[in-house]
């Protein structure tokens with residue numbers, strides 16, 4: 001079980017990076033992996049703070065977390081030999097840092113600039129070019145430093161996506177419980193409880209989160225970090241990813257949807273919850289409250305495409321038993337589910 005050693009959340013926490021480095025015994029050199037925007041918002045600042053404390057710093061800017069990007073970062077690590085990597089940005093920058101640092105056997109520190117999904121704290125990463133649409137196990141961050149002053153500047157849509165990703169833990173955990181009952185799969189109650197608690201907290205505080213102030217952002221941030229820790233405890237994405245994630249991966253694979261990960265998972269979780277017999281109406285109401293998409297139109301896909309994604313979902317990952325594998329729905333049944341939950345008209 002790999003867990004972060006330090007999690008620092010709050011206003012102005014970037015300032016504490018040098019102090020965290022010292023406590024973790026990291027000095028000498030660091031490499032910052034970031035994007036163009038994230039560099040302006042936070043990367044440059046992190047560099048100044050480190051350099052002011054005698055750390056030599058290099059920066060690599062990436063757009064995606066493709067094999068090509070990751071290999072390029074690994075080459076920089078080989079040449080510069082940094083003691084630690086910083087992933088500064090939204091999901092993809094952190095994924096790129098996570099993968100390349102693990103590839104070269106050095107630790108990484110997660111500095112999220114947006115709350116779009118739980119990858120900001122998880123030991124898993126998704127890579128483009130591996131032929132797998134879902135995340136793979138990599139390594140947990142050594143530390144997470146989340147500055148709510150920085151995060152508050154991200155587009156609100158990323159927080160909406162983060163809410164969708166957290167709400168989807170209701171159906172992910174339900175799938176996991178079913179896999180234990182039907183297939184005798186390992187089930188970790190502690191990890192499952194942590195993921196569920198995060199989903200409940202976001203549901204209960206949807207109103208507060210929707211206001212977008214410090215208190216709401218902090219609740220969402222802590223929920224996303226807890227989900228990441230739940231995956232570290234479970235040693236897999238099981239507590240946080242079930243049939244609703246497979247629906248999202250299917251949409252990605254079809255290449256027809258430009259919505260964000262958590263937005264897709266949120267809509268997937270409405271249909272998964274309906275099939276699982278849990279309170280899908282309440283989940284949908286929460287998504288609606290934070291202004292997350294609740295149907296195909298709001299995701300920007302045609303009704304038929306949403307049905308196809310639901311039909312394809314189980315085939316994306318045959319090894320991950322979910323309600324979709326259990327029911328093995330026909331296209332007509334998928335269409336009924338989508339219609340009955342209001343996902344299609």
Ligand SMILES: [Zn+2]
Nearest residue numbers: 117118165265
């Ligand atoms: Zn997710």
